[in-house]
Amino acid sequence: MRFAAIGLDHRHIYHMVGGLLEAGAICAGFDPRTSDARVLDGFRERFPDLLPVDGERLIDDPTIDLIVCAAIPSERAALAVKAMRAGKDVMVDKPGVTSFAQLAEVEAAVKETGRIFSVCFSERFTVPATLVAGKLIADGAIGRVVQTIGLGPHRLNRAIRPSWFFDTAYFGGILTDIASHQIDQFLHFTGSRDAEIVASGVGHFGVPDLPDFEDFGEILLRSSQAGGYIRVDWFTADGLPTWGDGRLTILGTEGTIELRKYVDIAGRPGTDHLFLVDGKGTRHIDASGEPLTYFRNLVADIAKRTESAVAQDHVFTVCRLALEAQAKAARLPAGNQDSRL
Template identity: 70%
Template sequence: MQQRFAVIGLDHRHVYDLTEQLTEAGMACAGYWPVTTDPRVLEGFRKRFPHIPEVADKDRLLDDPAIQVIVTAAVPCDRAALAIAAMRRGKDVMADKPGVTTPAQLAEVEKVVAETGRIFSVCFSERFLTPSTEMALKLVRDGAIGPVIQTVGLGPHRLNRAIRPAWFWQRDAAGGILVDIASHQIDQFIVFTDSQRPEVAAASVGSYAVGDGFEDFGEILLRSERATGYLRVDWFTPDGMPAWGDGRLTILGTEGTIELRKYLDLEGRPGTDHLFLADGKGTRHIGCEGLPLSYFRAFAADVANRTETAMPQAHVFTVCRLALEAQARAQRVPMQAAPA
């Protein structure tokens, strides 16, 4: 029998990718709840998926025993409560990042997962939607650059001020820049270094240009029992850039390095997903655009088989915990001058 999912929470455009990729993985979308804080997202969803029925009552979707999975890209602060409601009704959950925005939400989600045995998965799209990252992880696990001792992850984003919904500017709704977008780089640090005890060594956030205290810059220094990592996220991608951000990941091994240019090769090769490998034999470029993605098919298999092949549940919680901790500990820059 074909697996079915429903979409509740059309508040971020990432919902398009989640829906498309789960469909390509063989699941069927049984319906979606059309309530949204951003009518543009709803309009885009209708255009992309005209065959998917709208369901005015979200409880019909939550209570439908023929639906196995709830997918959500709701306002970030609302995702945990929705996920909990879904899991308590026997559904697995795939959420856009961030899956939670407060420590209390994380604790409650962990509790409900333990009680129900349901899956709470967060789609870290800068890994799961970029085939170059998947290729890099395969190379690392095959020993191409030796043990990894550091990662440097850069996550610049275009602000797109004119089309952002009201919740985007509210710290309590979005969670802060480190909770909102730095989870991508935290996730990658852990998997590429195979760290078992990652921790936040330092963190900073800044409000440089947007105003009203909005965090447009963030950085975290991570360390573990075997590696260190630095990550920077920001909302400063210039309008002249042909992509929403020049996302990069540099992986330092004891026998070589890998650099990913995920969304463009600036003034170089066309397309996305560029991997550059340097080792004892020389340097080479590996084009990864169009290579298959594994996360969504693995998630569908996990739903069917009650396994954790797409991503261990503990990993999801660790990434969420570190992002929340970094946000709470972050020093604000630029530093305010001391009073005379």
Template identity: 65%
Template sequence: MTLRFAAIGLDHRHIYHMVAELIAAGAHCAGYCPLTSDPRVLEGFRERFPTLPPLPRDTLFDDPGIQIIVSAAIPADRPAIAIRAMQAGKDVMVDKPGAVSLDQVAALEQAAAETGRIFSICFSERFVVRACETAARLVADGAIGRVIQTTGLGPHRLNRAIRPEWFFRPETFGGILTDLASHQIDQFLFFTRSATADITAAHTANRALPDVPAFQDYGEILLHTPHASGFIRVDWFTPDGLPAWGDGRLFLLGTEGTIELRKYVDIAGRPGADHLFLTNNNGTEHIDCSAEPLTYFPRFLADVRHRTDTATPHGHALTVTRLAIKAQAMANAAGGRE
């Protein structure tokens, strides 16, 4: 059976790869709701998917032939969309962050439990990065032993002129740790094989945008479990001269080696993206991961068909979201917006 899905919430460009990868994995897009807070996102969507029909939101929610709703709405609006979809009998994939408050996380958790529907977050810095797929395979094969520490760097280009108004309000996007650092928390839990973690420290700051004092352009987190620890740094300081939106990197320290991922660019080095550097007892190696297949989207579709949890473990998406929100609250309580 070909699964059918619809897109509701075209407010962030991440909706492009969510829709494209589901189609590539074999699903059929039945349409999209054209309501948006950013007409440029809608324009880009129509350019990429010119044959998809725009339909009213209620029509998409109420269509029993649609099994999945995907959403990259304004972050504060994502939980309500997801809950309505689940209550309509549909599984859900949303962009990160999945929520901006602990109350929203609790409501999502309750809706998923009551309906038996899947709530998944597309953590694109892992699920749409082929180097992460290679790293996952190497770690599973024991190439660096047991992962005991991760360092995740998530720099982004601000592109202030094209950002919508909600992007600068913490109550709508959640703050820099809730938003960006959710990626690195996801990676920490995944590569250290941890169900959850404790936040040791969290800090945020506004270093360069005094005219929007509530916004944060820098953030960091320390987290740990009984068997691993992690450091996270996220920021909005990618310079215009970098030929990518950010020099995202992930460092994995294992008991028998290390892995470094240069996800989007190898500065003044090899061309292209998806570079992995492996060091272990056998020596050092550069691996071009550009041909590595992405597995999250076909696994998600398999989970919808078979009611399994192969794309992400049950509850993982909300655990990551809860930890990110707690880190944000810890930073805010400490007066993190300098």
């Protein structure tokens, strides 16, 4: 399988390209156009053997099967539609779309062309602990799942962010963007095909010179199977040795699973810590060695026209629910901005 990278605007392009290369795919080139030269520099450093090629040539190349894209979020849908109409499957970084109109356009293009539109929900697809959790749930380790609590804190790293990062018109809002990860995980781990956004909210509590930037968001959602709560934010302190203490708690009728994906604070070293509580006691599982499956399954799906990596309906449902949560979100009051009071 041959693929090309177009849209080097977010650093997530690194693990998207790296994952495909590890899965045995061949990169036919990358479009060097970017809104952030630092991302391009990092890409060249990680993949020095890959060649720059104009994006139009890559889309027109009949030997390329897949376009991988981490462009400015508001530009991903149009590029995906163009690639699909040129006979290419597409994998984009989250959020796959930033508006209902874009979602409708992508859905129409998939129906029209029969191509794959996949969103790389990296907080599940590139985290070994989530795969181990899925196996435990499938084996009945915690009974029936009745609730998830997904936490997605991030470090702002303001100095390295391009200007579009702070403009909702470009990234779609904090719930459209970050919370798509937690919506994906809620649907997956509860076995839900769809859900209702019961309530949602967004707020700005941080840096005073960015009053319109959403740095906090939350969602309460419910399906016919289970309920869920999501919290996302940009308040990870510099003292944490990684970009965010991402956690997922899965409540079952016979036990619980908690994932501490990227760090066990003041505890065990490394990533992918899984804590299981069941009728026999408590235990910690080091899930870091679990092989990832998304990229190799996507490569197989492109050849066989299957949906083993992620179902197309699931991708569209996550996108729609994230947009609905953003659209109905209440603006949370900032209160007193002086942290000394």
